[in-house]
Amino acid sequence: MSKITYKSILVIICFALTFSTLNSVAKEKANDPYQPKNYVQLKHPxxxxxxxxxxxxxxxxxxxxxxxxxxxxxxxxxxxxxxxxxxxxxxxxxxxxxxxxxxxxxxxxxxxxxxxxxxxxxxxxxxxxxxxxxxxxxxxxxxxxxxxxxxxxxxxxxxxxxxxxxxxxxxxxxxxxxxxxxxxxxxxxxxxxxxxxxxxxxxxxxxxxxxxxxxxxxxxxxxxxxxxxxxxxxxxxxxxxxxxxxxxxxxxxxxxxxxxxxxxxxxxxxxxxxxxxxxxxxxxxxxxxxxxxxxxxxxxxxxxxxxxxxxxxxxxxxxxxxxxxxxxxxxxxxxxxxxxxxxxxxxxxxxxxxxxxxxxxxxxxxxxxxxxxxxxxxxxxxxxGDMIPIVNNGKKILSFAREKDGNKVVVVINFNDEEAEFEIKSNIQKGDYTELFSKQKVKLTGQQKIKLPKYGYKVYYL
Known part of the structure; x- marks a missing residue:
């Protein structure tokens, strides 16, 4: 059996002190009314x-x-x-x-x-x-x-x-x-x-x-x-x-x-x-x-x-x-x-x-x-993913993106009762997508022209 060295004892003491300090800080934060806390405290299934x-x-x-x-x-x-x-x-x-x-x-x-x-x-x-x-x-x-x-x-x-x-x-x-x-x-x-x-x-x-x-x-x-x-x-x-x-x-x-x-x-x-x-x-x-x-x-x-x-x-x-x-x-x-x-x-x-x-x-x-x-x-x-608005120059055009762990969806909807042509501008939209309903492959750049019929929509995903 190897001997416990003076150095190893110091390491153990330092580790214990560090853990104790971190635990104390965690408790202090938990009791601090100014620390942000998760509002939803239940756990979803x-x-x-x-x-x-x-x-x-x-x-x-x-x-x-x-x-x-x-x-x-x-x-x-x-x-x-x-x-x-x-x-x-x-x-x-x-x-x-x-x-x-x-x-x-x-x-x-x-x-x-x-x-x-x-x-x-x-x-x-x-x-x-x-x-x-x-x-x-x-x-x-x-x-x-x-x-x-x-x-x-x-x-x-x-x-x-x-x-x-x-x-x-x-x-x-x-x-x-x-x-x-x-x-x-x-x-x-x-x-x-x-x-x-x-x-x-x-x-x-x-x-x-x-x-x-x-x-x-x-x-x-x-x-x-x-x-x-x-x-x-x-x-x-x-x-x-x-x-x-x-x-x-x-x-x-x-x-x-x-x-x-x-x-x-x-x-x-x-x-x-x-x-x-x-x-x-x-x-x-x-x-x-x-x-x-x-x-x-x-x-x-x-x-x-x-x-x-x-x-x-x-x-x-x-x-x-x-x-x-x-x-x-x-x-x-x-x-x-x-x-x-x-x-x-x-x-x-x-x-x-x-x-x-x-x-x-x-x-x-x-x-x-x-x-x-x-x-x-x-x-x-x-x-x-959060809903991130995408800027567009159209009237009654809703455009947004959602992204999570490499998955991305870009949605564009025309809420006009007539055809609309417009541009969407955002770096988040960049990528090579498939459009959900047409199954077409689409490359979106940071500045994209889109034309939609009345009440038309596009759902791009990758």
Missing amino acids: EWSKNVSIYEVNIRQYTPEGTFKAFEKHLPRLKELGVDILWLMPIHPIGEKNRKGNIGSYYSVKDYYAVNPEFGSLDEFKSLVNKIHDMGMYVIIDWVANHSAWDNPLTIEHPEWYTKDYDGNFQPTPWYDWDDVIDFDYNHPGIRKYMTDVLKYWVKETNIDGYRCDVAGFMPTDFWDNARKELDEIKPVFMLAEWDSRDLHKHAFDMSYSWELHAAMHELVMNNGKFYRLYEHFAHNSNTFPRNAYRMNFVDNHDKNSWEGTQFSMFGEALDACIVLTATAEGMPLIYSGQEAGLDKQLAFFEKDEIEWKDHYLFDFYKSLLHLKKENKALWNGKFG
């Missing part, structure tokens, strides 16, 4: 880094409107390129004060049960297993803000609900949601109950998370704690139906880009201000944390049911707007039937089946979603 999302309206998806009937669509959705299947609420629907003949999914009669119109609990579990077997994920819609009037909790725990001036149950104030009544999250009882039932569905059925209805109506600290307890079971994915940076800190992976939808609609249908698009992306870049996911869309059940179809909302500019939702920072959403050219508003309180047909939008979305999955520049949050 690893699988969420390059995924897209699809909203499933089980009731309207098939003639049967069941879990079992929906299963036959899974191979088609896998081919389309979606990864997260978000199922609209699967619970029994209240009968008291019901709207329409079969009511709203968002009037929950029993949080621990499955809507018998959709199938049994075992059939739901079977659907979840099949989705997982195909390499996809499933989240369910969760209605924590209110329940049906005939939910047993109204009898078992009436103190868990807000009351009107006369002490009676009430819908959420100021809304016309007459078929539901409002919970009061000032009571710890409803907080524990709702957290326990959220955990139940993850444990019992192995779902991968939740889309949380009107998430901003409930205290943020409720969601913060619920996420913590859910992640102790498995890494979950949480989508907030809301538009707030604070929900991203501990609770939610993703929130809605309501403003992007509004800005695009106003621009192409009402001759709105083009600069509103810039304002959205400036707000998103400077207000929301870098690692927050935003959900981009041209349609969802709220828009379709109450405002119009994808075609009536965006007209001839629909494809251009879809390109933007799929290539801008954020995660693209497809609503049930969009890929089949859904051109009617689905009734919300009645049976109103989707007509399935071959449509160009299937391959259109497929190209965009597969590019997103394969090209790191388009990945979600910090896994992908």
Whole structure:
């Protein structure tokens, strides 16, 4: 055995002192209120880094409107390129004060049960297993803000609900949601109950998370704690139906880009201000944390049911707007039937089946979603590249680049209702690309002339 030399002892002492100093500095920085810290402190599931999302309206998806009937669509959705299947609420629907003949999914009669119109609990579990077997994920819609009037909790725990001036149950104030009544999250009882039932569905059925209805109506600290307890079971994915940076800190992976939808609609249908698009992306870049996911869309059940179809909302500019939702920072959403050219508003309180047909939008979305999955520049949050504006001399021309680990995407969109010729100028655009839709090989220099038809677009990638 070799002797420990005086020199080696000094080295060990120096190493220990250095480590101690570094550890002390790290602790000091962690406790220093002036040191920058990561705002998003939750950890996104690893699988969420390059995924897209699809909203499933089980009731309207098939003639049967069941879990079992929906299963036959899974191979088609896998081919389309979606990864997260978000199922609209699967619970029994209240009968008291019901709207329409079969009511709203968002009037929950029993949080621990499955809507018998959709199938049994075992059939739901079977659907979840099949989705997982195909390499996809499933989240369910969760209605924590209110329940049906005939939910047993109204009898078992009436103190868990807000009351009107006369002490009676009430819908959420100021809304016309007459078929539901409002919970009061000032009571710890409803907080524990709702957290326990959220955990139940993850444990019992192995779902991968939740889309949380009107998430901003409930205290943020409720969601913060619920996420913590859910992640102790498995890494979950949480989508907030809301538009707030604070929900991203501990609770939610993703929130809605309501403003992007509004800005695009106003621009192409009402001759709105083009600069509103810039304002959205400036707000998103400077207000929301870098690692927050935003959900981009041209349609969802709220828009379709109450405002119009994808075609009536965006007209001839629909494809251009879809390109933007799929290539801008954020995660693209497809609503049930969009890929089949859904051109009617689905009734919300009645049976109103989707007509399935071959449509160009299937391959259109497929190209965009597969590019997103394969090209790191388009990945979600910090896994992908920042949106970098590219200067152009055109009117109503949006041009930007995203770059990550040698992957690059350059997007140019003409939001005019006429042909436009213009120049883009930026060093970031330089490179040898393939254009996504034409498959042409294109060399971009630092100063490039481009001509696009009305509402035309180019997506270059390398």
